[in-house]
Amino acid sequence: MLGEDRSAAELAGMIERRISGVPLEYVLGWVEFCGRRYAVDAGVFVPRRRTEYLVELAVGKQVGTAVEPPTKSQPTVVVDLCCGSGAIGAAVAAQLEAKANRPTELYATDIDPTAVLCAAKNLADVGGTVLCGDLYHAFPANLRGRVDLLVVNAPYVPSDSIRLMPPEARLYEPWVTLDGGADGLAVQRRIAADAGDWLAPGGRLFIETSEQQAPQTRQLLEQAGLMTTVEHSEDLDATVVAGRKPAGSPKETGR
Ligand SMILES: C[S@@+](CC[C@H](N)C(=O)[O-])C[C@H]1O[C@@H](n2cnc3c(N)ncnc32)[C@H](O)[C@@H]1O
Numbered sequence: 028m029l030g031e032d033r034s035a036a037e038l039a040g041m042i043e044r045r046i047s048g049v050p051l052e053y054v055l056g057w058v059e060f061c062g063r064r065y066a067v068d069a070g071v072f073v074p075r076r077r078t079e080y081l082v083e084l085a086v087g088k089q090v091g092t093a094v095e096p097p098t099k100s101q102p103t104v105v106v107d108l109c110c111g112s113g114a115i116g117a118a119v120a121a122q123l124e125a126k127a128n129r130p131t132e133l134y135a136t137d138i139d140p141t142a143v144l145c146a147a148k149n150l151a152d153v154g155g156t157v158l159c160g161d162l163y164h165a166f167p168a169n170l171r172g173r174v175d176l177l178v179v180n181a182p183y184v185p186s187d188s189i190r191l192m193p194p195e196a197r198l199y200e201p202w203v204t205l206d207g208g209a210d211g212l213a214v215q216r217r218i219a220a221d222a223g224d225w226l227a228p229g230g231r232l233f234i235e236t237s238e239q240q241a242p243q244t245r246q247l248l249e250q251a252g253l254m255t256t257v258e259h260s261e262d263l264d265a266t267v268v269a270g271r272k273p274a275g276s277p278k279e280t281g282r
Pocket residue numbers: 072073074075078108109110111112113114115136137138139142160161162179180181182183203204205214
């Protein structure tokens with residue numbers, strides 16, 4: 028807050044809000060994620076430090092992939108599904124561009140209009156399309172079978188466990204950003220079921236989950252025909268299930 032260089036009165040107001048329990052990121056209006064600042068508006072999920080692991084994996088796998096686009100100018104199609112502030116998609120696009128000089132065709136989608144407005148601000152620098160809607164219903168039809176990289180941090184907290192979360196989350200972040208239904212897997216189940224329709228042959232999906240839920244998340248993706256691995260970072264206390272659509276999959280419809 029001191030680094031924000033505000034007037035004494037403004038600073039006092041910020042401190043008061045923080046003391047009353049308002050999450051620091053809402054007081055500041057931004058969060059640091061993957062080394063950059065992203066806007067976070069009130070009511071939008073605050074990107075967590077652990078989610079940087081998902082970005083790391085997605086960029087690393089994409090840069091290291093054996094299947095390079097036919098030409099340098101062909102963009103990697105990236106979708107940040109359940110994007111919230113859009114920080115994941117923006118960070119992936121920025122890193123693909125910086126590390127591998129790979130242009131991206133970036134989309135970010137969320138069901139909550141407040142999140143969509145926030146994501147539009149955060150995607151302004153990298154460029155991209157922000158859409159509002161229920162999971163894949165937000166996707167333009169021409170994305171079917173074309174998504175190279177689907178990055179997802181969807182709600183995965185079991186409904187009954189939300190009351191155990193820190194007050195900054197359970198009092199300030201809307202229910203729709205946290206609630207994964209009775210077993211925490213309700214949204215992930217729907218995401219897995221249709222992922223194969225939207226991924227390009229060889230396309231990858233990275234989805235954050237909890238360490239306890241990882242076997243079930245993995246099973247959902249396997250049932251949808253993806254090849255999977257479970258990745259875990261002790262340092263960030265982060266778990267991600269990575270899925271890949273087989274290159275010769277019968278659902279192949281894209282390039
Ligand atoms: C846990 S938050 C994560 C936000 C962002 N991915 C991040 O990591 O900062 C989950 C997001 O999913 C969105 N969401 C929940 N249900 C959805 C649905 N059916 N379709 C699209 N987005 C949904 C919420 O609005 C929320 O922004």
